[in-house]
Amino acid sequence: MEDIIRGWVYVLGDNVDTDQIIPACYLVYNLDDPEERKMYGAFALSGVPREKAGLPGGQIPFVNKDEHQSDFSIVVAGRNFGCGSSREHAPVALQMAGIKVVTATSYARIFYRNAVDGGFLIPYESCVDLSQEMGTNDLLEVDVRLNRVRNITQGKVYSLKSLGEVAEILNAGGIFGYAREHGMLR
Amino acid sequence: MTITEKILARHAGKSRVDPGENIWVDVDVLMTHDVCGPGTIGIFKREFGEAAEVWDRERVVIIPDHYIFTQDKFAKRNIQILRDFAKEQKLPHYFDVGTERYKGVCHVALAEEGFTRSGEVLFGTDSHTCTAGAFGLFATGIGNTDAAFVLGTGRLWVKVPATMRFILEEELPSYVMAKDVILKIIGDLGVDGATYRAVEFVGEGVRSMNMEERMTLCNMVIEAGGKNGIIAPDQTTIDFVESRSKQPFEIVESDAGSEYFSSTVYKSRDFEPLVAKPYSPDHVEPAHKLGDILLDQCYIGSCTGGKRTDLVAAATVLNGKLVKVRTVIVPATRQVEQALSREKIGGQSLRKIFLDAGAEIGPPSCAACLGGPEDTFGRLRGSEVCLSTTNRNFPGRMGSPHSRVFLASPLTVAASSLTGRITDPREFLA
Numbered sequence: 325m326e327d328i329i330r331g332w333v334y335v336l337g338d339n340v341d342t343d344q345i346i347p348a349c350y351l352v353y354n355l356d357d358p359e360e361r362k363m364y365g366a367f368a369l370s371g372v373p374r375e376k377a378g379l380p381g382g383q384i385p386f387v388n389k390d391e392h393q394s395d396f397s398i399v400v401a402g403r404n405f406g407c408g409s410s411r412e413h414a415p416v417a418l419q420m421a422g423i424k425v426v427t428a429t430s431y432a433r434i435f436y437r438n439a440v441d442g443g444f445l446i447p448y449e450s451c452v453d454l455s456q457e458m459g460t461n462d463l464l465e466v467d468v469r470l471n472r473v474r475n476i477t478q479g480k481v482y483s484l485k486s487l488g489e490v491a492e493i494l495n496a497g498g499i500f501g502y503a504r505e506h507g508m509l510r
Numbered sequence: 511m512t513i514t515e516k517i518l519a520r521h522a523g524k525s526r527v528d529p530g531e532n533i534w535v536d537v538d539v540l541m542t543h544d545v546c547g548p549g550t551i552g553i554f555k556r557e558f559g560e561a562a563e564v565w566d567r568e569r570v571v572i573i574p575d576h577y578i579f580t581q582d583k584f585a586k587r588n589i590q591i592l593r594d595f596a597k598e599q600k601l602p603h604y605f606d607v608g609t610e611r612y613k614g615v616c617h618v619a620l621a622e623e624g625f626t627r628s629g630e631v632l633f634g635t636d637s638h639t640c641t642a643g644a645f646g647l648f649a650t651g652i653g654n655t656d657a658a659f660v661l662g663t664g665r666l667w668v669k670v671p672a673t674m675r676f677i678l679e680e681e682l683p684s685y686v687m688a689k690d691v692i693l694k695i696i697g698d699l700g701v702d703g704a705t706y707r708a709v710e711f712v713g714e715g716v717r718s719m720n721m722e723e724r725m726t727l728c729n730m731v732i733e734a735g736g737k738n739g740i741i742a743p744d745q746t747t748i749d750f751v752e753s754r755s756k757q758p759f760e761i762v763e764s765d766a767g768s769e770y771f772s773s774t775v776y777k778s779r780d781f782e783p784l785v786a787k788p789y790s791p792d793h794v795e796p797a798h799k800l801g802d803i804l805l806d807q808c809y810i811g812s813c814t815g816g817k818r819t820d821l822v823a824a825a826t827v828l829n830g831k832l833v834k835v836r837t838v839i840v841p842a843t844r845q846v847e848q849a850l851s852r853e854k855i856g857g858q859s860l861r862k863i864f865l866d867a868g869a870e871i872g873p874p875s876c877a878a879c880l881g882g883p884e885d886t887f888g889r890l891r892g893s894e895v896c897l898s899t900t901n902r903n904f905p906g907r908m909g910s911p912h913s914r915v916f917l918a919s920p921l922t923v924a925a926s927s928l929t930g931r932i933t934d935p936r937e938f939l940a
Contacts, residue, residue, distance in 0.1 A: 339790060341902075343881075343905070344905060347906055349884070349909075352577065354549075355548070360584075371905060372905075401603070407735065408732075409637050409880070411545070413549070427623035430705065433733055434738060441655045467553065499659055
């Protein structure tokens, strides 16, 4: 887990479900094939309705046409991020697009767990609804040691809730690394 | 302790667990399917080695069901990955596509095949795995990484959820189905109102439901964010499980004086035919107030709406009438499909009633419930409006990103297919 993550933010609203994060028709791509896995980056967040894609104005593509990496590396959302289907393809898609951190006021539990146990990205809970505080394309810096996010564009700082016991799993790179560190797996 | 806490404690080798505690549990059954199985297998091999064997081949159940009747080459390839793995690991519980063993929708097939045994712990790589809680077991959805961990070790960590109890005090009127009950509860809770919680259903309203209706209740607790839905076993449960499984199982119930996160009482008068409007299952309104919503398609199928009980309900309404809009029927499983010919209403088979009414019947699978490949049966196109017995109406869920999906019970969807607009089924029920 990196200590400092600096990058442009893509802002989303409440209840972004995993069908919006990666529509079901793309789940046919093989996660274990490096070329097919890239497709998850290409179609990440492609199910978000256009008017809500990149708040406050919307209509901002998350990944440009014919690319599989996003210019954004941080997602800020409202409540209940990642609700719906248990597809692990959702945190994988965000990771493949280049997202390293998500902040949301709350998460659906399976998405949160998948993000942590697979070590795909850091799912921070924000203390206030940051999706109301900032706009897509603001430059942010997340400090994982201090549980803090600085909006460089706006010159404001916000605290994030401590990752608590899941920090250990994220630091180990996921549940397999964690289990090996704790002697539960060889 | 509640039933959920007791089952988790027993599987963690503890005499007591408390909500919020992280524990490691022994797993009784791991289920996966064609969408998440290939990824799970990939992680299993990466982490445990190419030559690794699953922890217990009797406890691994693989049910392809999502993208089955499609020409999509990637979807076909994914089923081949499952097939190869089942062969390599000599898995007895693989239900292959294109064979007599093919089942259909995993959550319904799990129950039909006797894998939903009371008192057990079941994980599945599908958020609707919580359906199985209807049989009095702890069942919840997980991702590929967790499933691969279980595949190699038979264990997984779980945070013990606090329990929200819903007491349905009275038997439901005939025009109210389990789908109306759970939509009411989701509407009251909101889509994250049960996040990180167990949802336990008790009371006469539940006891008077058959197992399929109880499955519908538990299936949709995830739509309020719930971790698991659960119903303590009674004679209905015992009869169902004993007729399908030779394995012993344990009856677990909540202790008197258990601590609940909340308890909510519903009377039968609290329920009426409901509809969840786009684009959220908690966006609930009575069917009779939505008569101005014109429909392009009615969809009757899926784990919540394609079981035998669901199709009997739909046929009761459609019997002797003609649909006004495209109406597609997708039996959840082969067993349900066979029941279409066997079950009769007034001497007519369900199949004949549906076909005579002008409905189309598709082969058993998840079909258009989650959109799927372009050639999926019942998939929505353009800006079509669909009333569906499925469980999700998120943007683009059933295919086209511009479509709009409304959710309702099989009775309500069938009644609406006869009018072409959202219709309260009481208009057609004697």
